[in-house]
Amino acid sequence: MVKAIVQHEHGGPDTMKWEDVTLGKPGPGQARVRHTAVGLNYIDVYFRTGLYPSPLPLTTGMEAAGVIEELGEGVTSFKVGDRVAYAGRPVGAYSEARIMPVDNLIVLPDSIDDTTAAAMMLQGMTTEYLLQRTFHVKQGDTILFHAAAGGVGLFACQWAKHIGATVIGTVGSEEKAELAKAHGCTHTILYREEDFHKKVMEITDGKGVPVVYDSIGKDTFEKSLDCLRPRGLMVSFGNSSGPVTGVDLGILGAKGALYVTRPSLMVYNATRPDLEKSAADLMKLVASGAIKVTINQTYPLSEARKAHEDLEARKTTGSTVFTV
Ligand SMILES: NC(=O)c1ccc[n+]([C@@H]2O[C@H](COP(=O)([O-])OP(=O)(O)OC[C@H]3O[C@@H](n4cnc5c(N)ncnc54)[C@H](OP(=O)(O)O)[C@@H]3O)[C@@H](O)[C@H]2O)c1
Known part of the structure; x- marks a missing residue:
């Protein structure tokens, strides 16, 4: 027993x-x-x-x-x-x-x-596939990552900083903003008080970002699409506010020929070689001190x-x- x-x-x-x-x-x-x-x-x-x-x-x-x-x-x-x-x-x-x-x-x-x-x-290997395989984040990229002070969020801030990318992170409080910044997030947005679309456009000089990582779901989906530059990628990877349903595909065209994906760790690490590489990449960054758990x-x-x-x-x- x-x-x-x-x-x-x-x-x-x-x-x-x-x-x-x-x-x-x-x-x-x-x-x-x-x-x-x-x-x-x-x-x-x-x-x-x-x-x-x-x-x-x-x-x-x-x-x-x-x-x-x-x-x-x-x-x-x-x-x-x-x-x-x-x-x-x-x-x-x-x-x-x-x-x-x-x-x-x-x-x-x-x-x-x-x-x-x-x-x-789980949170570290999720960050691995999101930043390396769902969208290949490169040095110089600016990305939008929601819930930046959460479990996946703190891994993502650190991993993206290690790559040399700039992270715009949304957070639910001032304390969370400080925490995200201490983990490598460059710009924080208090999305319960501020219009995160407006802030992203200010930060990116009206260009928008090439990728949005959205684990909030229902509450942020549509506004996240607005933060993308034309042909940008919306990575909808969670539902903490509720699932996204009934999306009209026409809005992807209207908002700039956008791409949307709904990825999962289980699919990305379904094979033994993918799982081993994902774990090894994560452990390397943790061992080097680039990522603090x-x-x-x-x-x-x-x-x-x-x-x-x-x-x-x-x-x-x-x-x-x-x-x-
Ligand atoms: N697809 C995948 O492969 C995969 C893998 C791992 C995790 N995920 C997803 O990634 C997200 C983060 O996971 P986690 O375990 O690291 O959790 P977490 O980010 O530590 O916790 C969720 C955070 O979401 C924010 N949030 C916004 N609206 C919310 C609401 N209505 N109710 C509750 N929280 C809300 C809160 O942060 P603020 O107060 O800052 O808004 C909260 O702290 C989850 O949606 C999870 O399902 C997906």
């Missing part, structure tokens, strides 16, 4: 219960991983509420670090005792231990401790409910880790 957060219905944070669950033995291609730290991500909210469909009972969570304590038949690429971390499907990270496909595991170097790993894998909240895993309440109330900044 292990303890895990279990939901018997989708809904609010109070649907997450701390219960005993039985773990089977790992089968071929699987490992049993004893978690030492678990990451909190906004996608956990989408699974919790049912916005992203999943069968019940549900243990949410897509990121953790820990130790392999048992291997399934025929697994030779890992050994018992390996320190590992992962980010991605299948859901089920909010647990003291779990069975995972070994193809999703990355062995951790000594330089990265378990708590740091649980804070960086900023953990601003820690909760016991049994208090996942409180962590979700704080995340949805926009009270958190940077990364959040559960202790196990």
Whole structure:
């Protein structure tokens, strides 16, 4: 038996219960991983509420670090005792231990401790693919990144600065603006008070930006399109304010022959070579000090409910880790 957060219905944070669950033995291609730290991500909210469909009972969570304590038949690429971390499907990270496909595991170097790993894998590899593969951000580019003081946001500010790009970041408060700036964001916009489209046009001398990274969704989608230069790319990668629905494709033409993509980490890192490269690129920047993993909240895993309440109330900044 292990303890895990279990939901018997989708809904609010109070649907997450701390219960005993039985773990089977790992089968071929699987490992049993004893978690030492678990990451909190906004996608956990989408699974919790049912916005992203999943069968019940549900243990949410897509990121953790820990130790392999048992291997399934025929697994030779890992050994018992390996320190590992992962980010991605299948859901089920909010647990003291779990069975995972070994193809999703990355062995951790000594330089990265378990708590740091649980804070960086999902948000860091997301930043990797967003800035290197969805749009190739180059030195001299100016980009717009929403929620710049959030988990993904602080990775993105630092990674873009490392590339030599200028980041315009939207934030929900003065404190968040200071935090984003301390992580490499050049211009901050308090988008709850200021018109972010107007500010972006002022900053870019009316040209607009070549790419907008929008994880807010419903509340910012249309105005984000207005911030793009002709033939610019809108990267809609999240729904923290609600999903974007019913888009009239005609507006893409009217606003400048724009491109829109809705990417996901699971698709970008679906193959083992892509996953390994993504993790290696991230770990290199963390080891070099170019990216500092900023953990601003820690909760016991049994208090996942409180962590979700704080995340949805926009009270958190940077990364959040559960202790196990
Ligand atoms: N597609 C992918 O591959 C992928 C991977 C990872 C994450 N994501 C997405 O990236 C986003 C950031 O994830 P994260 O885990 O790093 O979370 P986060 O940015 O730490 O938290 C979400 C932030 O969004 C902002 N926000 C704006 N409107 C909001 C609203 N109505 N409700 C709640 N928050 C609101 C808040 O910052 P302000 O107060 O500054 O506005 C809040 O702190 C999420 O949308 C997530 O789903 C997508």
